[in-house]
Amino acid sequence: xxxxDSAIGAAPPALAPLIGREAELSALARALDAVERERSTRxxxxxxxxxxxxxxxVREFLERRRQGSAALRVTSGSxxxxxxxxxxxxxxxxxxxxxxxxxxxxxxxxEVRSQVAHVMGDRKVGDVIYFLGQFIGLAFGDxxxxxxxxxxxAQADLIRRAVLKAFLEADAVHGPLxxxxxxxxxxxxxxxxxxxxxxxxxxxPVLIVCAxxxxxxxxxxxxxxxxxRRHALLELTPLGEAAAAELARALLAPCAPRGSDxxxxxxxxxxxxxxxxDSQPQPGVPSELVEAAxxxxxxxxxLLEQMVRICHEQGVIEELSPxxxxxxxxxxxxxxxxxxxxxxxxxxxxxxxxxxxxxxxRQLLEQAATIGPVFWSGAxxxxxxxxxxxxxxxxxxxxxxxxxxxxxxxxxLCDRGYLRKQSESSFAGSDEYVFVHAKEREALQKRMSxxxxxxYHHAIAxxxxxxxxxxxxxxxxAELATHRERIGDAVRAGLSLLDAGDVARGRxxxxxxxxxxARGLSLLGDAHVARRIDALHxxxxxxxxxxxxxxxxxxxxxxxxxAYRLDNRRKGGAAHNRIGRxxxxxxSLDEAGKHLxxxxxxxxxxxxxxxxxxxxxxIGKLHWLRGEYQEALKWLRDALARRERMxxxxxxxxxxxxxxxxxxxxxxxxxxxxxxxxxxxxxxEISDLLGVMMxxxxxxxxxxxxxxxxxxxxxxxxxxxxxxxxxxxxxxxxxxxNIGGTLYRSGDPDEAVRVLQQAEELCDGLxxxxxxxxxxxxxxxxxxxxxxxxxxxxSISRAVDLFASVRSKVHLGIALRTLGEITAAxxxxxxxxxxxxxxxARSVSIFEETxxxxxxxxxxxxxxxFLTTDRSFVANMAARREAVAMNEKxxxxxxxxxxxxxxxxxxPTLPTGPPGQSAPTKSSxxxxxxxSPTSEEPSFPSPGRASTSS
Numbered sequence: 001x002x003x004x005d006s007a008i009g010a011a012p013p014a015l016a017p018l019i020g021r022e023a024e025l026s027a028l029a030r031a032l033d034a035v036e037r038e039r040s041t042r043x044x045x046x047x048x049x050x051x052x053x054x055x056x057x058v059r060e061f062l063e064r065r066r067q068g069s070a071a072l073r074v075t076s077g078s079x080x081x082x083x084x085x086x087x088x089x090x091x092x093x094x095x096x097x098x099x100x101x102x103x104x105x106x107x108x109x110x111e112v113r114s115q116v117a118h119v120m121g122d123r124k125v126g127d128v129i130y131f132l133g134q135f136i137g138l139a140f141g142d143x144x145x146x147x148x149x150x151x152x153x154a155q156a157d158l159i160r161r162a163v164l165k166a167f168l169e170a171d172a173v174h175g176p177l178x179x180x181x182x183x184x185x186x187x188x189x190x191x192x193x194x195x196x197x198x199x200x201x202x203x204x205p206v207l208i209v210c211a212x213x214x215x216x217x218x219x220x221x222x223x224x225x226x227x228x229r230r231h232a233l234l235e236l237t238p239l240g241e242a243a244a245a246e247l248a249r250a251l252l253a254p255c256a257p258r259g260s261d262x263x264x265x266x267x268x269x270x271x272x273x274x275x276x277x278d279s280q281p282q283p284g285v286p287s288e289l290v291e292a293a294x295x296x297x298x299x300x301x302x303l304l305e306q307m308v309r310i311c312h313e314q315g316v317i318e319e320l321s322p323x324x325x326x327x328x329x330x331x332x333x334x335x336x337x338x339x340x341x342x343x344x345x346x347x348x349x350x351x352x353x354x355x356x357x358x359x360x361x362r363q364l365l366e367q368a369a370t371i372g373p374v375f376w377s378g379a380x381x382x383x384x385x386x387x388x389x390x391x392x393x394x395x396x397x398x399x400x401x402x403x404x405x406x407x408x409x410x411x412x413l414c415d416r417g418y419l420r421k422q423s424e425s426s427f428a429g430s431d432e433y434v435f436v437h438a439k440e441r442e443a444l445q446k447r448m449s450x451x452x453x454x455x456y457h458h459a460i461a462x463x464x465x466x467x468x469x470x471x472x473x474x475x476x477x478a479e480l481a482t483h484r485e486r487i488g489d490a491v492r493a494g495l496s497l498l499d500a501g502d503v504a505r506g507r508x509x510x511x512x513x514x515x516x517x518a519r520g521l522s523l524l525g526d527a528h529v530a531r532r533i534d535a536l537h538x539x540x541x542x543x544x545x546x547x548x549x550x551x552x553x554x555x556x557x558x559x560x561x562x563a564y565r566l567d568n569r570r571k572g573g574a575a576h577n578r579i580g581r582x583x584x585x586x587x588s589l590d591e592a593g594k595h596l597x598x599x600x601x602x603x604x605x606x607x608x609x610x611x612x613x614x615x616x617x618x619i620g621k622l623h624w625l626r627g628e629y630q631e632a633l634k635w636l637r638d639a640l641a642r643r644e645r646m647x648x649x650x651x652x653x654x655x656x657x658x659x660x661x662x663x664x665x666x667x668x669x670x671x672x673x674x675x676x677x678x679x680x681x682x683x684x685e686i687s688d689l690l691g692v693m694m695x696x697x698x699x700x701x702x703x704x705x706x707x708x709x710x711x712x713x714x715x716x717x718x719x720x721x722x723x724x725x726x727x728x729x730x731x732x733x734x735x736x737x738n739i740g741g742t743l744y745r746s747g748d749p750d751e752a753v754r755v756l757q758q759a760e761e762l763c764d765g766l767x768x769x770x771x772x773x774x775x776x777x778x779x780x781x782x783x784x785x786x787x788x789x790x791x792x793x794x795s796i797s798r799a800v801d802l803f804a805s806v807r808s809k810v811h812l813g814i815a816l817r818t819l820g821e822i823t824a825a826x827x828x829x830x831x832x833x834x835x836x837x838x839x840x841a842r843s844v845s846i847f848e849e850t851x852x853x854x855x856x857x858x859x860x861x862x863x864x865x866f867l868t869t870d871r872s873f874v875a876n877m878a879a880r881r882e883a884v885a886m887n888e889k890x891x892x893x894x895x896x897x898x899x900x901x902x903x904x905x906x907x908p909t910l911p912t913g914p915p916g917q918s919a920p921t922k923s924s925x926x927x928x929x930x931x932s933p934t935s936e937e938p939s940f941p942s943p944g945r946a947s948t949s950s
Contacts, residue, residue: 020243048236051302085509238299378430494523627854
């Protein structure tokens with residue numbers, strides 16, 4: 001199940017002791033001792049080049065500990081064996097549940113259900129097996145929770161992580177666990193992200209052992225820091241000269257006599273040096289052989305073993321009959337050492353090994369190499385018959401004869417160290433094998449003619465097409481596509497990749513799905529338009545989840561074009577809806593309105609009730625973002641009524657949440673509170689963890705608006721606990737930002753800075769530029785309130801740059817307004833009055849351009865306040881008239897929107913004018929229009945107040 005991913009050599013054979021790794025063994029022992037003593041999770045990562053002995057070290061350690069710790073249960077998986085997004089977890093969990101090769105799926109499901117029930121008791125077994133089944137390729141029935149997240153890949157992914165964590169923690173209660181993850185350098189990013197989550201958050205007596213090449217640290221340069229003090233990173237280096245020589249002698253031990261009754265099995269004639277007549281034969285392992293092996297291996301244990309094998313193949317070592325105890329006995333023909341073709345480099349070793357193969361063995365390995373690093377005996381059977389005519393009468397004896405021949409050849413190649421048979425197979429009726437040496441496989445591929453490769457790829461594709469397991473695995477669908485592409489069948493290759501994308505997306509492996517969709521769409525070309533439309537829709541969704549907004553927009557636009565050509569109004573409505581959401585999230589509200597209105601018209605024409613309800617909800621959120629609360633309430637109530645008629649409880653909870661936000665921002669706190677609580681009750685009932693977190697966050701916002709800071713903090717803390725439970729670091733950062741905002745509003749800017757710095761570190765590590773900008777804007781306010789103008793200036797300036805870089809116009813406009821207030825307060829000194837005015841003017845321009853009247857009114861207020869309080873304008877009558885006009889415009893907007901400026905100006909007061917000059921009592925650092933629009937897809941945090949979204 002796991003293997004040492006060596007480029008040229010396998011791990012040393014069992015007869016050789018583990019030498020030179022005492023320090024690493026001690027580090028592993030200390031980690032396991034801590035696991036058993038403290039009942040807490042520890043992680044050890046072993047990093048080293050191919051063949052350095054990572055897998056051998058782990059095996060040796062576990063063998064020793066099993067003797068003294070029988071309760072330790074070990075499960076392992078290798079990323080090198082499977083290319084799917086969560087391949088390493090597939091292997092690990094299949095091993096944990098004991099799912100055997102070719103096991104009937106109903107029997108496998110029953111086994112998983114039984115074991116999960118034993119581990120978890122009655123705690124949501126249906127939910128647990130549903131999500132665990134996605135890792136191991138088994139489909140289980142849905143539940144209220146699983147139905148709730150079917151349309152939300154991001155939320156489902158987070159819940160699945162939490163389920164896996166909960167299962168492992170419950171399993172560890174029954175006895176300490178050791179989870180071994182090998183070949184992590186070959187793991188997909190999704191697998192690494194999930195493993196990072198477990199390393200950081202898993203609790204209970206679990207030892208996690210990771211093994212990888214140095215490439216892992218190139219891909220994840222902070223890997224050693226994950227889990228902080230609970231994680232030890234050990235880099236395995238080549239053995240020193242003394243240790244290498246000791247290991248070489250151990251590997252060559254059958255060359256030495258082991259007792260007075262044994263034969264002296266070193267060939268005396270060959271041991272004598274012809275150039276030294278006085279030399280005498282010496283018993284034991286010839287030093288010349290040890291030196292030759294060490295010189296080639298340079299301290300790499302696997303290469304030392306490889307050298308011993310080559311000496312056998314070159315005739316330097318001869319196999320004799322076993323000794324009286326059944327052990328191996330070798331004769332050394334030392335005279336052949338000087339004439340044998342021994343390798344000087346790794347490439348030489350590969351060529352020497354392949355040259356030792358006979359024609360049939362080499363052909364079988366060539367066919368296996370064409371299949372891939374992992375291959376199956378069934379595929380080799382089909383390859384062997386490629387181009388053959390059927391006999392007059394097809395008898396079973398002929399098939400048995402062919403199969404016996406192939407199996408015998410595979411056993412021989414395993415004995416000689418070319419291949420290794422896996423303990424289980426992905427395909428029923430076939431044994432699964434892997435190449436021990438990747439470079440040997442690469443060399444075999446280079447030696448084959450193009451015609452032979454094409455013939456092999458065609459037969460392999462036909463064999464894979466017949467395997468039932470292929471349709472449920474993105475890995476095998478992608479492999480099928482590769483073989484089809486190599487025979488020039490681009491269209492069918494593209495279709496297979498789109499199917500792989502669907503499977504990956506269904507398992508919430510969004511990054512992997514995006515890769516498959518991109519390749520599949522490229523190969524598909526103009527063929528299969530209906531299939532292309534569906535793929536573009538799903539491709540755009542996963543791109544949006546990954547934050548690739550421009551790419552997502554391009555996918556939805558192409559989808560719209562194809563739907564238009566076919567007059568498919570339902571698909572056209574879906575495309576316009578997605579485009580509208582993208583524009584809304586980037587702050588282009590007028591453009592968003594055009595597309596959402598068009599989507600609604602198309603959905604109505606197609607009588608798509610779900611699309612109609614969703615788009616009406618989106619239009620309501622658009623009005624809410626503009627501050628048009630009464631209009632927003634009308635649309636949101638309509639969407640809620642439609643969803644209640646359809647009975648979709650998750651969508652009902654979503655509509656209630658959105659309605660509550662609009663009620664809250666329109667000052668209807670009692671109704672908002674009731675609506676949020678209804679939404680929270682549904683989400684708790686269907687175990688919608690992210691929805692629960694969002695509802696708690698929004699209830700915290702109501703408490704904050706009512707200046708009940710203590711209760712607000714309680715609600716935010718509960719939401720934070722849920723965010724950490726599911727390992728959602730983005731939402732953790734957003735809730736920390738809200739906690740920081742509550743703290744500085746309650747008069748504790750020092751504690752606010754501390755919490756906001758935690759959020760800043762999280763966003764920075766996640767690469768979340770929009771979240772980072774929001775945190776830095778909040779930090780600017782907190783620094784300002786404690787009188788640290790220099791840090792306030794720096795934080796808000798960096799926030800402005802980030803908002804500009806992500807092209808979020810609403811956020812940028814608000815940040816510029818805050819920057820103007822900080823500048824006016826003396827953040828740059830009194831000489832920068834013109835700069836403050838420029839910042840306010842730019843903010844006004846942005847909100848006029850985007851049509852966001854509420855934020856425009858707030859900027860007018862702040863700008864007017866600056867013009868009437870800054871000493872530079874005290875005697876400037878033109879400035880005073882300008883301020884009066886701005887205040888009148890602001891009041892007109894507030895009146896039209898039925899919003900009072902007093903309620904909006906509820907944040908702490910900033911000083912304006914030169915340092916030491918007090919400000920009017922009504923001012924705000926940055927009043928917020930509310931929380932971000934929530935939808936089935938994640939959206940940006942709101943301008944002014946960080947918020948979770950569904």
